[in-house]
Amino acid sequence: MSAKTLHEIPDSDLVMRIAKGEKELFEMIIRRYNQRLYRIGMSVLNDEQEAEDAMQSNYISAYENLSRFEGRSLFGTWLTRIMLNQCYSQKRKLKKAALEIDLHDGILNTKTPANILMNKELNRTLEDAISLLPEKYRLVFMLREIEGLSVQETAETLNIEDSNVKVRLNRAKVMLRAYLSDYIKASVYDFHLTRCDRIAKQVMDYITKKAAN
Secondary structure: OOHHHHHOOOHHHHHHHHHOOOHHHHHHHHHHHHHHHHHHHHHHHOOHHHHHHHHHHHHHHHHHOHHHOOOOOOHHHHHHHHHHHHHHHHHHHOOOOOOOEOOOOOOEOOOOHHHHOOOOHHHHHHHHHHHOOOHHHHHHHHHHHHOOOOHHHHHHHHOOOHHHHHHHHHHHHHHOOHHHHHHHHHHOOOOOHHHHHHHHHHHHHHHHHHHHO
């Protein structure tokens, strides 16, 4: 089967085949969702390494619990929920936030790897602007505008009402400067191929070792 054909396999078919023993196909899941999960991780944790750690833990947890996926929601929604839980768990354990906003004078503390992720000034400015959003608005903005999830999918993922999704998205847009909107889809928290390869390798190595034991 060609790489193109594999790429076109629906999530539901991939999950079924993986559950039946085609463990190598889990790499397709990883590569398919790396970008979304990285953006979610950055939205909650604001730290590259923490986000990648959460992704790796997320994929391992999802793989080990595939039998619990009942298909009542989209697989991507289920996977994103696991990622959110992982991020919140890590956030609770952190001694200090990787990125903080000084509410007294509105100054953004930029001493974090998240703020040097992009080389271009526009991309840095964009990430800083989005980082200024309160978490509940930032998450909705990421899921709706960057990842393209529907209102219903976003509401289900975050366990809130559809109306809350709409309100939070509107407030997020108001908070962001209007001129940034044209650049958002192309430049926010890009998950480069080298990172994608690293996450895929780490998770698949774990799966392979577990299968051999």
